[in-house]
Amino acid sequence: MNLTEAVRQRRSIRQFLDKPVPESLIKEILTDALWAPSWGNTQPWEIVVVSGDVLATFKRENISALDTGQAFSPDVTIPEVWPASLKKRYKDVGKSVLGSLEIAREDLEGRGKYYRQMFSFFDAPVLLMFLVDRDVSLEYAMLDIGSIMQTVCLLAQDKGLGTCxxxxxxxxxxxxxxxxxVPDNKRFVIGTSLGWPDTEAQVNQFARERGELDEFVKWVK
Ligand SMILES: Cc1cc2nc3c(=O)[nH]c(=O)nc-3n(C[C@H](O)[C@H](O)[C@H](O)COP(=O)(O)O)c2cc1C
Known part of the structure; x- marks a missing residue:
């Protein structure tokens, strides 16, 4: 697979096969991903590879927290308010995901079930958690985490693996x-599920959307 194919073919995978990912493959992906750029080559990232019993417990505790209405406690604030035009895209992808699963908007039970699936990381066999030390300015470290996170996703794609x-x-x-x-002096910035994609699943097949080039790009000469 060439790079353009990997970029174009990567998509968020929300249903995985019940098949383990060899540790050697994860190691290969992460070793290559360490070549992602970072500010001043600081490489501020840390990655926790979660699988097995710990992942199972993490899923279980997350769902129990969800079911009992526990307050969220993220180390990085996840914004709730978005400008209208961006919010529309966010709503649209939500509709596509639920539509592909045949969950109607008014089907609260179905949506709840889906939400629980998301908090179980779509049952992927591996979860990669990206962290930075609290001593590192978060605003800037987010760029570096984004850089390695997408690099991991593309390398996984190259190996036939899926990520979300x-x-x-x-x-x-x-x-x-x-x-x-993980001690409190580290922040969890983002996680990425990793596993073999179920290519038959509708949720991994719906048509995705992107804006046109002119919406995002201005040429100045
Ligand atoms: C920072 C970030 C956080 C995300 N969080 C979630 C999430 O919690 N649940 C989910 O289903 N998808 C999540 N996604 C996946 C996005 O919905 C997805 O990348 C977007 O809809 C574009 O679709 P694509 O990845 O299939 O191209 C996240 C993506 C990013 C970059």
């Missing part, structure tokens, strides 16, 4: 700190 970047994975920060044994 998941803000949902950091919502219950306190649970993550406890279970992954």
């Amino acid at each position: 970047i998941l803000a949902a994975s950091i919502n219950y920060g306190k649970i993550a700190h406890k279970l992954l044994q």
Whole structure:
């Protein structure tokens, strides 16, 4: 797969096969991903690879927290308010995801079930959690985390693996700190599920949308 194909073909995977990912493959992806650029080559990222029993417990505790209405405790604030035009895109992708799962807007039970799936990281066999030290300015470190996160997703794509970047994975920060044994001087910035995509699943097939080039790009000569 060439790079353009990897960029174009990567999509968020929300249903995975029940098939383990060899540790050697994860190691290969992460070793290559370390070549992602960072400010001043500071490489401020840390990555926790979560699988097995700990992942199972993380999913279980997240769902229990969700079901009992526990307050979110992310280390990085996830914005709730978005400008209208961006909010529309966000709503549109939500409609596409739920539509592909045949969950109607008014089907609160179905939506709740889907939400629980998201907080179980769509049952991926692996979750990669990206962290930075609290001593590092978060505003700037976000760029570096974004850089390595997308690099990981593209390298995974190249190996036939699927990913879904998941803000949902950091919502219950306190649970993550406890279970992954990460001290409070580190922040969980984002997590990414990783596994073999179920290519038959409709939720992995719906048509995705992007704006036109002119919406985003201005040429100045
Ligand atoms: C920072 C970030 C957080 C995200 N969090 C979630 C999430 O919590 N749940 C989810 O289903 N998708 C999440 N996504 C995936 C986006 O919805 C997805 O990237 C977007 O709709 C574009 O679709 P594509 O990845 O299939 O191209 C997140 C993506 C990013 C970059």
